[in-house]
Amino acid sequence: MDTIQSDNYPIYFDNSIAELAGFVARGKYTNVFILTDENTGQHCLPLLQERLGDNFDLIEVNAGEESKTIDFCIGIWKTLIDFGADRGSLLINLGGGVITDMGGFVASTYKRGIDFVHVPTTLLSQVDASVGGKTGVDVDGIKNIVGTFTQPKAVFMVADFLQTLPPRQVLSGLAEMLKHGLICDADYWNTLKVSDLTVPSAELVHRSVQIKNQVVIEDPTEKGIRKSLNFGHTIGHAVETYSLLNDADHLSHGEAIAVGMICEAWLANQKTGLPDEDLAEITAVLTTLYPPYKIAADCHKDLYALMQKDKKNYGGKINCTLLTHIGQYSVDNNCTEDELCDSLKYYAAL
Structure with a gap:
């Protein structure tokens, strides 16, 4: 299938993991981080590791909407600080809508913005959350009430991930x-x-x-x-x-x-x-x-x-x-x- 061009960034469908590896290599980033949860860490991360090797730091949060809060964002920001993330860093959001929404928000606000890409692993995140540049977190249970409009640098659709879904x-x-x-x-x-x-x-x-x-x-x-x-x-x-x-x-x-x-x-x-x-x-x-x-x-x-x-x-x-x-x-x-x-x-x- 064709690559779709969005506002200044591509959405890859074919050979997307290889495209991601090439994107990371071309970017010459000072640090690469992967944000995920325990589910995608188990079922989807190994496929990325095959192409990216171990040249990244992993940040893992609990799965579920309950994690999409400012408190979890603070934890991620602190982890980025501890790992020495600078403005030349890249955040790869590997997960469903919670990860892409929250990861985009974290990246768009850390040091006033670092690059991020989405690797959506659920059907919902592939057809909705990863496309469009909306980032956000919930406050007092109110959906996406705090967030930004910030576009990713690219989106990588991996069809095989859908086979892992209940x-x-x-x-x-x-x-x-x-x-x-x-x-x-x-x-x-x-x-x-x-x-x-x-x-x-x-x-x-x-x-x-x-x-x-x-x-x-x-x-x-x-x-x-x-x-x-x-x-x-x-x-x-x-x-x-x-x-x-x-x-x-x-x-x-x-x-x-x-x-x-x-x-x-x-x-x-x-x-x-x-x-x-x-x-x-x-x-x-x-x-x-x-x-x-x-x-x-x-x-x-x-x-x-x-x-x-x-x-x-x-x-x-x-x-x-x-x-x-x-x-x-x-x-x-x-x-x-x-x-x-x-x-x-x-x-x-x-």
């Missing part, structure tokens, strides 16, 4: 792929809904990266078209945070976004003219792929309170990206508490 992690990334079709490519949505998605093909991953990359190139700092990527995320992020705080086996990002897309499709049916048949189709596809999540009526207030803290809000109003048809979207739709709670009731009644 089915639940594949489904998590699939939610973002389905979103890409829903917001701007009905043909892609139609392809996805009839495909074997046990491990999505390299071609499907490539198409999702193309879609997101094109949106980001047109609107790198989310002033207009990039807001389309927020479909399902206003409600979905609130559900994800609520589950993280309250459930022993909390929802994955994609599971929560699937809930959000169903709710926001209902809002679109009410507010932006999404046809009844499109709402029914979206609901049917997503409820078939994703297990139901129990949303009790007594937690609607808690979910609404979380939505009020969403970083996409403006002027005290809750802002949603909604669909007008499958493959078409409308941004900057203000939604009231009653409307948002009614959308949660629609989901709960399924």
